[in-house]
Amino acid sequence: MTAQTILPANTLSSGYDVDNSCMFDGTSNAMHRTPGSASNLTTWTWSAWVKRSDLTGTQMALFGAKEDSNNDTGIWFQTDNTLQFFNNVGGTVKQIRTNRQFRDTSAWYHIVAVWDSSNGTAGNRMRLYVNGVEETSFGTDANPGDGDESTINDDVIHNLGRVDTTYFYGGYMAEVVLIDGQALTPTSFGEFDEDSGIWKPIDVSGLTFGTNGFYLDFEASGNLGNDANGGTDLTEVGLAATDQSTDTCTNNFAVLENHSSDDLTLSEGRLKFENPSGGHRMVTSTIAPSQGKWYAEIKMTTEAQQTRVGIIDPEKVKYNTYFHNAGRGYAYKGEDGTIRFNDGTTDSDYGDTYTTGDTIGIAMDLDNHKLYFSKNGTFQNSGDPTSGATGTGAAPAIATGVFYSFGASTQDASGTNPVIEFNFGSPSFAISSGNADGGGLGNFEFAVPSGYFALCTKNLAEYG
Secondary structure, eight states: OOOBSOOOTTOOOSSSOOOOEEEEESSSOEEEEOOSSOOOSSEEEEEEEEEEOOOSSSSEEEEEEEEETTEEEEEEEOTTSEEEEEEEETTEEEEEEEEEEOOOTTOOEEEEEEEETTOSSGGGSEEEEETTEEOOOEEEEEOOOTTOOOSTTSSSEEEESOBTTBSOOEEEEEEEEEEESOOOOGGGTEEEOTTTOOEEEOOOTTSOOOTTOEEEOOOOTTOTTOOTTSSOOOEEESOOGGGEESOBTTBOBOOEEEOSOTTOEEETTTTEEEOOSSSOEEEEESOBOSSSEEEEEEEEEEOOSEEEEEEEOGGGOOTTSOGGGSTTEEEEETTTOEEEETTTTEEEEOSOOOOTTOEEEEEEETTTTEEEEEETTEEGGGOOGGGGGGOTTOOSOOOSSOOOEEEEEEEOTTOOOOEEEEESSSOSSOOSSOBOOTTSOOOBSSOOOTTOBOSBHHHHHHHO
């Protein structure tokens, strides 16, 4: 059996590697640049790999340029999660908007938008491609006239991840490219894998970017707006070094899935879990392996009265309840240090209590059906995750032949809004020490037990 997860176009672990992405929080951070002069306003191509985190915003902008309310161009996700390519010049609106919705927060999408208003075929003057395939089913389809201009490449502010100071995009972006003066196809940015048929990125550094074009690879954590093509950098707004991520279109890391009511909040690339409700709220990892050895860390940012962290069969998840009440759930309880399992009916003494400021590590051995928890780097119950079938200090034995997600639940009737942050190997917060797994992947606060790995697609291909 293999990992139970979606591994779309974009998660191949071989070929050209993309090392970094930038994480946008959906509320305040973005990038911008204003060209020194106008260039080609009738022909350009924009390309980016994106992994969505926030599906709740309005006009979640990927890229655009705006002079005023009657002159702007943009590419964004609408409230209903359709994809819109919009141009408004002098109050005349031209746009295409997909019927298809893009709601998968575990997947990377490759999006290409082409403005080619001088094209002799009127229906080809605005084009959208996703994962190498052209979108052709539109709820709105109004192409520009011959030679119509856009505001992209004009000498007005160009924004990445927002429009003006609103409509922020929440999610990851990688390999962001603007080509000034050429109408390119997706094959300039990616290719279909000959074995799997999956769409994957190729090296774009050799492209001709044009006067106002740029290439963002996000490899400089101290200058995420760096134009790797050597042009003028984009100015960062609210971004920090911690917004550089190793979750990319060639190595897709687990993030969190919401298994609760809408009042639960997921932020920071779906790695930060806040429960503003007094009720029980649950999250799990989007990747659930059934074999191999896996490690994750959970930071107690603001502790609740009742926090449970552990592993669970995602097919047995129950909404708005304790984590351990679901079938095949195993939870380490913060308030008393016990392990609760057996559908929430059994407690077993295990380790120390934990609270705000503590980091809980989880080592999940699905080959030997063993489970271990650490507190601030010390495995509880004198546990030894490398003991194999012996299971020295392991929690009660976990079921065999089951897909397991990492996860947690919180409940706090006192109204303190508990916050916990997950690290599957690509953290959204600063790490003071920095520890990779045995394959050189991941960035953890504490040492990863030998033979255990970060939960990402490269490791799944190698060890899962």
